[in-house]
Amino acid sequence: MKLVILDRDGVINHDSPSYIKSPEEWKPIPGSLEAIARLTQSGHHVVVATNQSGVGRGIFEMATLNAIHDKMNRAVGQAGGRIDAVFYCPHAREADCNCRKPKPGLLEDIARRFNANLKGVPCVGDSLRDLEAAAAVGAQPVLVLTGKGAKTRREERLPPNTVVYADLAEAVKSLVK
Numbered sequence: 001m002k003l004v005i006l007d008r009d010g011v012i013n014h015d016s017p018s019y020i021k022s023p024e025e026w027k028p029i030p031g032s033l034e035a036i037a038r039l040t041q042s043g044h045h046v047v048v049a050t051n052q053s054g055v056g057r058g059i060f061e062m063a064t065l066n067a068i069h070d071k072m073n074r075a076v077g078q079a080g081g082r083i084d085a086v087f088y089c090p091h092a093r094e095a096d097c098n099c100r101k102p103k104p105g106l107l108e109d110i111a112r113r114f115n116a117n118l119k120g121v122p123c124v125g126d127s128l129r130d131l132e133a134a135a136a137v138g139a140q141p142v143l144v145l146t147g148k149g150a151k152t153r154r155e156e157r158l159p160p161n162t163v164v165y166a167d168l169a170e171a172v173k174s175l176v177k
Contacts, residue, residue, distance in 0.1 A: 049106040
């Protein structure tokens, strides 16, 4: 099975330091929807793995998170793509749960649900925690410079074998030949 795991904020859509709190605030990064469509059309399963601590902090409700994901799925569908599943951690950092990246729980859940070995599976993110979660399960850490990505590359020590691309569209070009 060809599988690609994507972070949401800063990879698919523009991020915000004050959270994406409504469907209206969810705005795709140029080229990201088409990149997901290209993955879908080349036979990849696309899964989103995202920390959404705004739920745990009481900033927005689960219904709002579902509405944001509905908007994202519709937008991807209109571009000719499909997101097979969205896995999210709703907990605040203080909860110290296993599903909040950089811990590997979300990715382990994806592996179980898709009956997949994640060794070498591209995991695309814009923050160190995305890359660390990928490395923890043997996946391929992929940093995009959108969102927090440029700052991450400048200020953090990246996991070994991390590959870096300008954005999701560029990353997908290397995956789909």
